[in-house]
Amino acid sequence: MNTEQQELYENARKRLRQKRFLYYHFVFFCIGNLFSFVANSFFEVGAPTKWWTWVLAAWVFLFVLHFVDVYITKRFLNKNWERQQIERLVKKQEQRIEQLKNKIDLDKQ
Numbered sequence: 001m002n003t004e005q006q007e008l009y010e011n012a013r014k015r016l017r018q019k020r021f022l023y024y025h026f027v028f029f030c031i032g033n034l035f036s037f038v039a040n041s042f043f044e045v046g047a048p049t050k051w052w053t054w055v056l057a058a059w060v061f062l063f064v065l066h067f068v069d070v071y072i073t074k075r076f077l078n079k080n081w082e083r084q085q086i087e088r089l090v091k092k093q094e095q096r097i098e099q100l101k102n103k104i105d106l107d108k109q
Contacts (some may be wrong), residue, residue, distance in 0.1 A: 011079055022070045029063050 001009070033056050039045040040052040 015074070018070045018074060022066055025063060025066055029059055033059060089103075 033052070036052040036055045040047070041052065
C-alpha cells in the first residue's frame with residue numbers, strides 16, 4: 001500500500017471512529033434521559049422540581065454540538081481543506097518575500 005492509499009485509509013478510519021462515537025453518544029443520550037425522567041417522575045428524586053428537563057436541555061445542546069462537529073465541521077474542514085489553506089498561505093508568504101527582495105534590490109540601486 002503506497003503512502004497516498006495509507007493516508008486515505010487512515011482518514012476513513014478516523015471518520016468512522018468519529019461517527020461511531022456520535023452513535024454511542026446518541027444511545028447514552030436516550031438511556032440517560034430516560035433514566036433521569038424515570039428517577040424524577042416516578043421515584044420522585046429531587047421532587048417537586050422537574051430537573052430532568054434541564055438535563056435533557058443541556059444534553060441536547062451537547063449532542064447538537066457533537067453532531068455539528070462530526071457531520072458539518074469535520075466534513076468540510078478535512079485534509080483537503082487543510083492542504084489548500086497551507087498552499088495558499090505558503091504562496092502568500094512567498095509573494096511577500098519576493099516583494100521584500102524587490103524592495104531591497106531597488107533600495108540598493
